[in-house]
Amino acid sequence: MSTTESPAAAPGAAPARPCPRCGAPLSVSERFPTWCPACEWNLLPEQPAVQYRTARARRRAERAERREEERRRVVRERTEKVFRLVAAEGPERRTAPPVAAFALAGLVHLVSLTVLLLGGALTAGLVGAGWFPRGLGVLALAVAVLVRPRLGRPTRDGVLTREAAPALYGLVDQVSDALGAPRVDSIAVSGRFNASFGVVGLRRRRELEIGLPLWEMLTRQQRVALLGHELGHCVNGDSRRGLWTGSAVDSLVEWERLTRPSADHGSRRPMIIMAAFVANVLLWVVNRAVRALAGLMFRLHLRSGQAAEYRADGLAARLASVPDARGVLVALLNEPTVEAVLVRRRALPRQRSGGRSGGPDLWAALAEAARTVPASETARRVRASEREVGAVDASHPPTYLRLRMLDTAPPPVDRAPLVLDAGRAAAIEAELAASRERVARELL
Numbered sequence: 001m002s003t004t005e006s007p008a009a010a011p012g013a014a015p016a017r018p019c020p021r022c023g024a025p026l027s028v029s030e031r032f033p034t035w036c037p038a039c040e041w042n043l044l045p046e047q048p049a050v051q052y053r054t055a056r057a058r059r060r061a062e063r064a065e066r067r068e069e070e071r072r073r074v075v076r077e078r079t080e081k082v083f084r085l086v087a088a089e090g091p092e093r094r095t096a097p098p099v100a101a102f103a104l105a106g107l108v109h110l111v112s113l114t115v116l117l118l119g120g121a122l123t124a125g126l127v128g129a130g131w132f133p134r135g136l137g138v139l140a141l142a143v144a145v146l147v148r149p150r151l152g153r154p155t156r157d158g159v160l161t162r163e164a165a166p167a168l169y170g171l172v173d174q175v176s177d178a179l180g181a182p183r184v185d186s187i188a189v190s191g192r193f194n195a196s197f198g199v200v201g202l203r204r205r206r207e208l209e210i211g212l213p214l215w216e217m218l219t220r221q222q223r224v225a226l227l228g229h230e231l232g233h234c235v236n237g238d239s240r241r242g243l244w245t246g247s248a249v250d251s252l253v254e255w256e257r258l259t260r261p262s263a264d265h266g267s268r269r270p271m272i273i274m275a276a277f278v279a280n281v282l283l284w285v286v287n288r289a290v291r292a293l294a295g296l297m298f299r300l301h302l303r304s305g306q307a308a309e310y311r312a313d314g315l316a317a318r319l320a321s322v323p324d325a326r327g328v329l330v331a332l333l334n335e336p337t338v339e340a341v342l343v344r345r346r347a348l349p350r351q352r353s354g355g356r357s358g359g360p361d362l363w364a365a366l367a368e369a370a371r372t373v374p375a376s377e378t379a380r381r382v383r384a385s386e387r388e389v390g391a392v393d394a395s396h397p398p399t400y401l402r403l404r405m406l407d408t409a410p411p412p413v414d415r416a417p418l419v420l421d422a423g424r425a426a427a428i429e430a431e432l433a434a435s436r437e438r439v440a441r442e443l444l
């Protein structure tokens with residue numbers, strides 16, 4: 001993660017100076033990089049130049065960079081195409097999950113099943129006799145175990161029970177009901193700067209994870225919008241999360257890891273070097289095939305996945321309001337700010353009681369740091385999300401497009417917003433008190 005915010009500097013604006021490139025007046029803040037909204041000078045702070053040892057190393061790095069450039073261009077093009085499609089159809093419209101992704105997932109599962117059966121048959125001595133087929137069988141079984149479809153394990157850490165948090169569960173249930181989504185089985189509170197929803201385990205438990213650093217930064221209605229987005233994933237037709245396709249993606253990731261050729265085999269004996277070379281060539285071929293398959297899967301999911309994210313944003317806006325849904329997206333840009341506060345706090349000396357100066361003021365400090373981010377820095381982060389499309393993971397559309405979607409294709413205002421009033425918010429706050437203490441300890 002890149003931290004652009006300087007952790008030591010105090011907030012406060014210095015007098016304006018002109019942009020060195022276009023001369024427009026700049027607003028300068030000591031906490032954040034200075035940039036020019038008019039010509040985008042210093043939009044992304046410069047990275048230090050790398051020194052290469054040989055010309056060949058430099059050429060290789062340049063080739064890799066060109067390939068990366070090209071990959072980004074392709075992702076950016078697709079991302080913008082998905083935006084145009086969803087904007088034209090309206091976020092409420094549900095597209096069918098792609099048949100091709102289902103078929104491809106079937107192929108992956110079929111390969112896994114074949115390896116398992118073959119391993120079983122070889123180990124049992126049904127195909128050929130002797131130690132070699134049996135050894136191969138055991139190897140195939142081991143591979144089958146590694147690439148098996150995984151259902152995920154239910155979270156135990158930080159789980160709040162219904163009895164311990166009736167007000168929070170009440171709110172979450174109300175959001176589920178309003179969206180026509182099934183109710184969650186458990187809510188876990190974590191220290192991540194995010195929130196997530198997932199279905200795990202054999203019994204397909206529906207789990208909501210609330211990251212406190214994000215939650216604490218949001219206003220009451222932004223919290224409603226955040227829950228609307230996450231629980232919206234139950235009803236937005238997100239093909240990536242299904243059991244069939246989701247587990248196939250996980251299997252592919254495992255296949256890729258297993259078949260990655262290793263460069264170093266640590267031996268100087270010619271026979272071993274030869275054998276390792278042959279094995280690596282074979283692995284390389286399989287690895288390329290796996291990567292091609294994973295790339296195809298990625299492209300198939302990009303459209304349905306990003307469309308699902310826009311729909312979840314639309315559901316959030318419909319449940320709370322467009323400004324609240326926007327507020328959540330802007331708050332999510334605060335990750336560097338959270339990181340800077342944590343770095344500063346971790347540098348404080350430990351108190352005699354053993355802990356660092358405490359939980360309660362950590363949350364106040366985080367909220368304060370987020371509240372005092374100047375508008376020019378928020379604008380810079382939104383603009384930077386445009387430059388970085390394709391550089392970060394493509395599971396979510398870039399923030400600038402998500403904001404633009406809320407503006408250009410807002411959901412219909414056909415219901416009164418779900419209001420989290422001060423009384424209930426306070427009850428939830430009290431239920432989270434113990435979690436706040438625990439998470440603060442974990443973070444510091």
Ligand SMILES: [Zn+2]
Nearest residue numbers: 019022036039
């Ligand atoms: Zn400028």
Ligand SMILES: [Zn+2]
Nearest residue numbers: 229233309312
């Ligand atoms: Zn989402």
